[in-house]
Amino acid sequence: MLDYKLLQALATVVECDGFERAGDRLGLSQSAVSQRIKALEIRLGQPVLIRHPALHPTPAGQRLLNHYQQVQLLERDLRSTLPTLGEASPRLRIALNADSLSTWWADVVGDFCQSEGLLLDLVIEDQDVGLKRLRDGEVAACLCASDQPIAGARCVPLGHMVYHPFATPAYIARHFPEGPTAEAFGSAPAIVYGPHDQLQHRFLQGCGYHGGFPYHLCPSSQGFVRLASAGMGYGMMPMMQVETLVAEGRLASIAPERALFVPLYWHFWRHSGAVLERLTGVLGEVSLR
Amino acid sequence: MLDYKLLQALATVVECDGFERAGDRLGLSQSAVSQRIKALEIRLGQPVLIRHPALHPTPAGQRLLNHYQQVQLLERDLRSTLPTLGEASPRLRIALNADSLSTWWADVVGDFCQSEGLLLDLVIEDQDVGLKRLRDGEVAACLCASDQPIAGARCVPLGHMVYHPFATPAYIARHFPEGPTAEAFGSAPAIVYGPHDQLQHRFLQGCGYHGGFPYHLCPSSQGFVRLASAGMGYGMMPMMQVETLVAEGRLASIAPERALFVPLYWHFWRHSGAVLERLTGVLGEVSLR
Numbered sequence: 001m002l003d004y005k006l007l008q009a010l011a012t013v014v015e016c017d018g019f020e021r022a023g024d025r026l027g028l029s030q031s032a033v034s035q036r037i038k039a040l041e042i043r044l045g046q047p048v049l050i051r052h053p054a055l056h057p058t059p060a061g062q063r064l065l066n067h068y069q070q071v072q073l074l075e076r077d078l079r080s081t082l083p084t085l086g087e088a089s090p091r092l093r094i095a096l097n098a099d100s101l102s103t104w105w106a107d108v109v110g111d112f113c114q115s116e117g118l119l120l121d122l123v124i125e126d127q128d129v130g131l132k133r134l135r136d137g138e139v140a141a142c143l144c145a146s147d148q149p150i151a152g153a154r155c156v157p158l159g160h161m162v163y164h165p166f167a168t169p170a171y172i173a174r175h176f177p178e179g180p181t182a183e184a185f186g187s188a189p190a191i192v193y194g195p196h197d198q199l200q201h202r203f204l205q206g207c208g209y210h211g212g213f214p215y216h217l218c219p220s221s222q223g224f225v226r227l228a229s230a231g232m233g234y235g236m237m238p239m240m241q242v243e244t245l246v247a248e249g250r251l252a253s254i255a256p257e258r259a260l261f262v263p264l265y266w267h268f269w270r271h272s273g274a275v276l277e278r279l280t281g282v283l284g285e286v287s288l289r
Numbered sequence: 290m291l292d293y294k295l296l297q298a299l300a301t302v303v304e305c306d307g308f309e310r311a312g313d314r315l316g317l318s319q320s321a322v323s324q325r326i327k328a329l330e331i332r333l334g335q336p337v338l339i340r341h342p343a344l345h346p347t348p349a350g351q352r353l354l355n356h357y358q359q360v361q362l363l364e365r366d367l368r369s370t371l372p373t374l375g376e377a378s379p380r381l382r383i384a385l386n387a388d389s390l391s392t393w394w395a396d397v398v399g400d401f402c403q404s405e406g407l408l409l410d411l412v413i414e415d416q417d418v419g420l421k422r423l424r425d426g427e428v429a430a431c432l433c434a435s436d437q438p439i440a441g442a443r444c445v446p447l448g449h450m451v452y453h454p455f456a457t458p459a460y461i462a463r464h465f466p467e468g469p470t471a472e473a474f475g476s477a478p479a480i481v482y483g484p485h486d487q488l489q490h491r492f493l494q495g496c497g498y499h500g501g502f503p504y505h506l507c508p509s510s511q512g513f514v515r516l517a518s519a520g521m522g523y524g525m526m527p528m529m530q531v532e533t534l535v536a537e538g539r540l541a542s543i544a545p546e547r548a549l550f551v552p553l554y555w556h557f558w559r560h561s562g563a564v565l566e567r568l569t570g571v572l573g574e575v576s577l578r
Contacts, residue, residue, distance in 0.1 A: 015506075017484045056342070091506065101512040110519025113505075119478060120521075121506040189408060212314075216402075217304075217380065217410040222511035223390035230399025232409075 003043075007068040009036035010048055014057055014065065015121070040064070059136070066137020066269075069093065073140065073273035091121040092275065095130035096143035098193070099161065100264065102221035103240050104288065105143075112282045118275060126197075134267055140276060141268035156266045156280060159288030163260040164253040165203055166242055167234035172254050175234075180255040182209050190215040191227050191235030199236040199260060206258055236260065240288075264288060292332075296357040298325035299337055303346055303354065304410070329353070348425070355426020355558075358382065362429065362562035380410040381564065384419035385432035387482070388450060389553065391510035392529050393577065394432075401571045407564060415486075423556055429565060430557035445555045445569060448577035452549040453542040454492055455531055456523035461543050464523075469544040471498050479504040480516050480524030488525040488549060495547055525549065529577075553577060 012022040013033060023030045040048055048061030057065055073092070096105065101122060113120065125133060127144035134142040135150055149155055167175075175188035185204060192200050192215045204213065216233055218224055224235050225242055234254050245251040253259075266283050268276050301311040302322060312319045330336055337350030346354055362381070385394065390411060402409065414422060416433035423431040424439055438444055456464075464477035474493060481489050481504045493502065505522055507513055513524050514531060523543050534540040542548075555572050557565050 015484060021484060050342070053339070053345070098509060101507070101509045102515065106512070106515035106519035106521060110516070110521045113521050119503055119505050122508065122512065124508055214408055216408050218390070219411065219413055220387060220390045220510065222509075223395070223411065223413075226391065226395035227399070230395035232395060232399050232402050 003039070004068070004071070006036045006040040006043070007064055009033050010040060010057070010061060011065055011068050013037065013049065013055070014061075017055055057138075062136040062138055069137070069140055070269065070272050073275060076273060076275055091119045092141070092279070093121040093123065093139045094141045094143065095123045095125045095133050095139045097126065097130075097145070097264075098124045098219075098221040099238050099241065100143055103161075103238060104286070108286050109279065109282060112279060116275060116278070118279070126194075131267065134269075140272055141266065141279075143264060143266050145262050145264060147263070147265045150267055153267050153269050154280075156284055158264045158266055158283060158286050160261045160263040161238045161240065161288055163199055163203075163236045163238055163262060165234050165255055165258065166237045166246070166251040167228055167254055168231045168250065169252050171228075171231045171234065172252060176254050180207050180209075180258070182211065185209045185213050186211055187214065189233040191218050191224055191233040192216070193224065194219045199262070202260055203236055203255075203258060206260070207255065238262075292328070293357070293360070295325045295329040295332070296353055298322050299329060299346070299350060300354055300357050302326065302338065302344070303350075306344055346427075351425040351427055358426070358429055359558065359561050362564055365562060365564055380408040381430070381568070382410040382412065382428045383430045383432065384412045384414045384422050384428045386415065386419075386434070386553075387413045387508075387510040388527050388530065389432055392450075392527060393575070397575050398568065398571060401568060405564060405567070407568070415483075420556065423558075429561055430555065430568075432553060432555055434551050434553060436552070436554050439556055442556050442558050443569075445557075445573055447553045447555055447572060447575050449550045449552045450527045450529065450577055452488060452492075452525045452527055452551060454523050454544055454547065455526045455535070455540040456517055456543055457520045457539065458541050460517075460520045460523065461541060465543050469496050469498075469547070471500065474498045474502050475500055476503065478522040480507050480513055480522040481505070482513065483508045488551070491549055492525055492544075492547060495549070496544065 009022065009026065012025050013019055016022045016025055019030045019033050023033045026033065037049060044060060046060050047058050048064060050056055050058055101124060112118070123133070123139060127146040130142040130144045131146060131148060131150060133139045134153060147155055147157070176184045178184070190200055190213055194217060216227060218227055221241070224237055227233060228235050228237065228251060229245065242251050266280060268280060298311065298315065301314050302308055305311045305314055308322050309319045312322045315322065326338060333349060335349050336347050337353060339345055339347055390413060401407070412428060416435040419431040419433045420435060420437060420439060422428045423442060436444055436446070465473045467473070479489055479502055483506060505516060507516055513526060516522060517524050517526065517540060518534065531540050555569060557569060
């Protein structure tokens with residue numbers, strides 16, 4: 001049998017991003033935490049943590065964390081049938097896209113989390129990184145646009161989000177007076193989420209434009225809306241995030257017929273216990289549009 | 290004289306987070322980009338990039354990037370006095386806190402960016418990491434809560450943001466029926482931004498509570514508001530972000546007399562050129578409350 005105190009130390013160091021903070025959380029000295037990590041590494045015969053340049057688990061450490069998370073979820077199920085075991089509330093670690101978190105996510109899962117007393121550890125990742133973290137056992141589930149199957153995991157489609165290239169009417173009049181032309185795309189500042197953001201490129205390709213374009217980089221869903229609303233650029237935003245602003249005439253699409261549909265899939269480990277199954281049931285009732 | 294093509298390759302690889310994407314941006318093959326990075330490393334006699342586990346510059350690479358950014362800003366000034374040099378629009382890389390980006394930032398700098406044709410590369414970081422990135426030359430400026438001076442940089446105070454522990458009235462009635470008591474804090478789920486988030490701890494300490502508490506982890510400013518609005522927990526949010534929800538009675542403070550004031554400071558490299566000076570002038574007119 002594994003010594004779960006050691007796994008808990010590892011999980012806490014990674015979650016707190018530091019030995020001292022992990023010690024505070026566990027009520028242990030920093031050196032006691034270090035000793036537990038060392039004991040785990042001796043038992044395993046290899047390192048579980050990389051210290052530099054940033055603290056993160058090795059592949060072996062990640063497998064241990066994944067196992068630890070699954071055991072916690074199973075313990076949770078056990079506690080619900082044996083309430084006298086006492087309280088424990090493991091956080092469920094979920095990778096999801098920023099736009100879901102900024103829009104529908106909490107409305108859909110809020111009541112479920114409250115009634116189950118479930119705490120979430122949300123991680124914002126694009127789909128490639130999110131699925132990698134699921135494969136590596138760093139998260140129990142991943143909400144993303146990819147239906148690429150992961151061995152050992154299930155994949156449930158949740159519908160899709162609709163994106164439009166929104167900007168202020170003043171911005172559109174100034175930068176797109178003749179609509180979405182190649183000339184306008186080459187000079188009108190866009191807003192892009194980050195170097196991995198493919199929506200802007202898909203949109204421009206859909207318009208038949210393949211040249212360069214100026215852009216702001218803004219890795220925040222709400223920051224996107226703020227920059228666009230301040231007239232700084234146009235960007236691909238989910239209709240459900242800006243419905244009110246569009247209804248009030250404060251944002252409009254620069255190319256109304258060029259909506260992009262982004263599907264969303266819920267990936268989660270099979271055999272991770274009943275909570276995750278029930279949460280999947282709640283999400284399965286969503287029908288995004 | 291340095292070969293700026295090599296520096297541009299380095300900057301583009303880091304910004305695009307990959308050699309292939311950098312090649313696409315620069316109109317070069319992936320191997321041409323690799324050759325430029327290698328040429329830079331031979332010239333320097335040491336590596337400029339670390340490839341694993343994630344692509345990032347070495348300390349020497351960071352100093353080169355800082356220099357490259359400053360040269361770009363100086364070129365920008367030059368171009369404004371010699372317009373026939375032609376167009377170039379370097380992105381200004383700025384680290385800032387998520388809550389500023391979700392609230393006032395774009396409204397304050399939007400007109401300036403438009404009239405100057407200035408593009409931004411925004412990076413969300415908490416204050417410690419943001420200041421480190423400024424010191425390392427990865428960003429030209431940093432907006433954060435720390436007034437810790439950085440050698441070679443100026444620091445301008447911008448006022449402060451006011452935070453309250455907000456939740457829905459139904460959540461407050463359920464979890465804090467007798468106000469902010471120790472018993473309630475020990476069992477009411479909070480919402481915390483991440484392991485480095487100190488606001489929740491400052492708030493609880495201010496209330497004289499030093500015990501453990503359950504919490505969701507949610508690294509998104511808007512996600513915070515969504516989770517709280519769905520009744521999942523209470524969290525420290527800037528008044529300016531939720532003013533409307535508070536006015537409509539959809540969010541309220543669990544401890545109205547326990548506001549926290551978070552000061553904001555603008556740190557930027559001296560001698561980075563006139564654009565940054567003028568942007569600082571615009572920010573200096575802000576008076577956050």
